[in-house]
Amino acid sequence: MSIAIDVLVMVAQLIAIIDPMGALPIIMSMLNISKPEVFRRALRIIAIAVPVLLIFFTIAGPYILKAFNISIADFRIAGGIVLLVIGIDTLREGAPRTMGLSPEDYVFVPIVTPMLVGPGAITSVMLFSTYYGLPEVIISIVIASLITYLIIRFSFVIIRIVGGNMLRFIGRFMSLIIMAWAISLIIEGIKEALLI
Secondary structure: OHHHHHHHHHHHHHHHHHOHHHHHHHHHOOOOOOOHHHHHHHHHHHHHHHHHHHHHHHHHHHHHHHHOOOOHHHHHHHHHHHHHHHHHHHHHHOOOHHHOOOOOOOOHHHHHHHHHOOHHHHHHHHHHHHHOOHHHHHHHHHHHHHHHHHHHHOHHHHHHHHOHHHHHHHHHHHHHHHHHHHHHHHHHHHHHHHHO
8 A cells, every 4th residue: 555655656746847737838839749740759759758768767876876976865955956946947937947948949859858857857766766666666657657648648638628827827836846845855865964
């Protein structure tokens, strides 16, 4: 039961950070996105790249930290600060402007990365791997990636039903979840660093 709860918590946090709803206006502004073949190609790239990148950083993350001689406490503090900045950006602007999005270069950059799989998502999965078992983290990534795919797959319908204002509201609400988690990471990282 606790494993299922852990997975649900990770999925909720990943969806808040990936923020596929917030990406919809950018995706919809893509040149020729209304053409079925262009939309299918974009969907295929998103469907493959999002989980692959997140799983790569989940598995490689601990080795990257070790290679740079970074402790988990240091990474939690740094990761918390990154997530806090992204959360504040999203709350103020409705999108993470810190990532320097350029609507001219599409699909893989900036939609897959850094918009969907950006510093926040990469930091999160690397941190998850220090809290939870690898299978639970990978399951969470697969579920969050599937939800992201489905939201983008039905983006035309969602935008027509929900509208731009509600999308911005959802993005800002998700930013509060990101910021709350960021603060807890910073506090936990400081506590661990002081005990070392």
